Amino acid sequence: MKNNNxxxxxxxxxKNDHESFKLLFEKYSSPLYNFAFSYLxxxxxxxDIVQEVFIKIWEKRSTLxxxxxxxxxxxxxxxxxxxxxxxxxxxxxxxKHDILFDISNDKNSFDDNNDYDFLLSKLNELIEQMPEKxxxxxxxxxxxxxxxxxxxxxxxxxxxxxxxxxxxAMKFLKNKFxxxxxxxxxxxxxxxxx
Amino acid sequence: xxxxxxxxxxxRYSKGKYSYNDLKKIRECFSxxxxxxxxxxxxxxxxxxxxxxxxxxxxxxYKNIHYDILVKExxxxxxxxxxxxxTQIAAVLLIAILFSGLGYLxxxxxxxxxxxxxxxxxxxxLGSRVEFFLPDSSRGWLNSGSKxxxxxxxxxxxLVNLTGEGYFEVKHFDNSKFRVSVPDMNIDVxxxxxxxxxxHEDDFTEVVLEKxxxxxxxxxxxFNQILKPNEKISxxxxxxxxxxxxxxxxxxxxxxxxxxxxDNEPLGTALNRIERWYNISIVxxxxxxxxxxxxxxxxxxxxxxxxxxxxxTTPIKxxxxxxxxxxxxxxxxxxxxxxxx
Numbered sequence: 186m187k188n189n190n191x192x193x194x195x196x197x198x199x200k201n202d203h204e205s206f207k208l209l210f211e212k213y214s215s216p217l218y219n220f221a222f223s224y225l226x227x228x229x230x231x232x233d234i235v236q237e238v239f240i241k242i243w244e245k246r247s248t249l250x251x252x253x254x255x256x257x258x259x260x261x262x263x264x265x266x267x268x269x270x271x272x273x274x275x276x277x278x279x280x281k282h283d284i285l286f287d288i289s290n291d292k293n294s295f296d297d298n299n300d301y302d303f304l305l306s307k308l309n310e311l312i313e314q315m316p317e318k319x320x321x322x323x324x325x326x327x328x329x330x331x332x333x334x335x336x337x338x339x340x341x342x343x344x345x346x347x348x349x350x351x352x353x354a355m356k357f358l359k360n361k362f363x364x365x366x367x368x369x370x371x372x373x374x375x376x377x378x379x
Numbered sequence: 380x381x382x383x384x385x386x387x388x389x390x391r392y393s394k395g396k397y398s399y400n401d402l403k404k405i406r407e408c409f410s411x412x413x414x415x416x417x418x419x420x421x422x423x424x425x426x427x428x429x430x431x432x433x434x435x436x437x438x439x440x441y442k443n444i445h446y447d448i449l450v451k452e453x454x455x456x457x458x459x460x461x462x463x464x465x466t467q468i469a470a471v472l473l474i475a476i477l478f479s480g481l482g483y484l485x486x487x488x489x490x491x492x493x494x495x496x497x498x499x500x501x502x503x504x505l506g507s508r509v510e511f512f513l514p515d516s517s518r519g520w521l522n523s524g525s526k527x528x529x530x531x532x533x534x535x536x537x538l539v540n541l542t543g544e545g546y547f548e549v550k551h552f553d554n555s556k557f558r559v560s561v562p563d564m565n566i567d568v569x570x571x572x573x574x575x576x577x578x579h580e581d582d583f584t585e586v587v588l589e590k591x592x593x594x595x596x597x598x599x600x601x602f603n604q605i606l607k608p609n610e611k612i613s614x615x616x617x618x619x620x621x622x623x624x625x626x627x628x629x630x631x632x633x634x635x636x637x638x639x640x641x642d643n644e645p646l647g648t649a650l651n652r653i654e655r656w657y658n659i660s661i662v663x664x665x666x667x668x669x670x671x672x673x674x675x676x677x678x679x680x681x682x683x684x685x686x687x688x689x690x691x692t693t694p695i696k697x698x699x700x701x702x703x704x705x706x707x708x709x710x711x712x713x714x715x716x717x718x719x720x
Contacts, residue, residue, distance in 0.1 A: 201452075203445070203448070206445075206448075207441065207445075210437075210441050210444075214435075214437045214440070214441070215432075215434040215435045215437065216424075216427045216428050216430070218435045218437060219427055219430075219432060219435065220423070220424050220427050223393035223394075223423075223427075224392070224393060224405070224409070226395075232437070232440060235437055235440050236440050236443065236444060239440075239441075239444050240444055240447075243444065243448055256424070256425070256428060257421075260417070260420075260421055260424050261417075263424075264416065264417055264420065267409065268409050268410065271406055271409040271410055272410055275406060275410075278402065278406070282399055295399070296398060296399045296400050297398045297399075297400055298398050298399070299396055299397065299398050300396075301397055301398050301399050301401070301402060302395040302396065302397060303395075
């Protein structure tokens, strides 16, 4: 795929051609997703980037210059969108760090531990495995940082039940991560900290 | 002053080998403009473009964007057509004046009893969509092959009979109900916007509420339901079952803008709609194909193009037969045969 191909597509796009918009999407959406995901580490955030960039390309189609560099233009919009996503995600990142720190055995070296990516994805995976109600309570309490009382009224549960779900969820996570520590992570440490 | 960026860290991080402290540094790079992030990341973007990694399926995102574009475009066309519309309305008004004059003359004559007037009927022939205005200034659209009837004393008793599919924008009047009657239910409304689909060849009757409030009563007294905006009620008359769900009301009434939207619908019901839309007859040879669900939006596309696109996204192949002239000289509908690929 050469750039002059892009020039042709941009020329047609300026004339509201839907087909060339589709071709541009097919060409750039997947690399764009991979690029965004490699820094944002979140599927939904990376998908948001793809959506935002292509909506902008369509909206600005009349100002696009056909001999300009389209991939640089996409990069520029994407980078700005990614900066915004980073800010949006920061609360979620902090909340997840608190959970992982809470259940970690080795708190001294935790923040320098190089397998943070693995721990994060494991945490996301385990949250998904929780029973539906427990998952909902847990997300509201730990990720959205709502109070027990708020959650109780929102979900029409007693505060005691809410507390019970949170405790059980934390126990479940701690248990699973301890097992991982024995099996997987020891190998992981040896491998990375050679 | 731009600060330096740890290049190795950026690469390590993107490949998933990092600690929490690394993540904090990366976040700092992205959230502050003190770093010349673009210079470091652009080579990475270029290298991703040349990589041959497995493509991620993002078709649902394309569909979302494309649907919004189509809706926006049709709204723009609408405003451009406003002048055209005004002249149309003037023509309609002129006809209305002529008719009321006629009505006056008739009422002066022997036709005193209103019941002797025939019901007024609005028809949308197969393959067309028709906009209508009612005497109480409610309005709406009729989809292909649909019929709307109302009695001459409509103003006193706002009752319409619908067969097929219609979209209504009902004018609100205090203490005056508006009722849409379809074969298996009554829909009672105050002022509101909603879509009704009650084709007799379909297994179900559906009502989708966009705005306001409607009350739906089964004609055999089997159910009664108040509908809220964005809700859809679907009554299956074979299984005698009522189903309530959340939907996007714009999608179910997109047909009035000339769009054929198929939103995760089984092939069987989608092809029923395409049959009506293009006034053709479709034969599905493999029964189990009817349950295959898919999504698509078509706007002003010829039949051949629509079938070609469906064949791309679903496991079907198709054949279009030429029209045949029957013995009595009638040209038959075009016939399309659908088979499993």
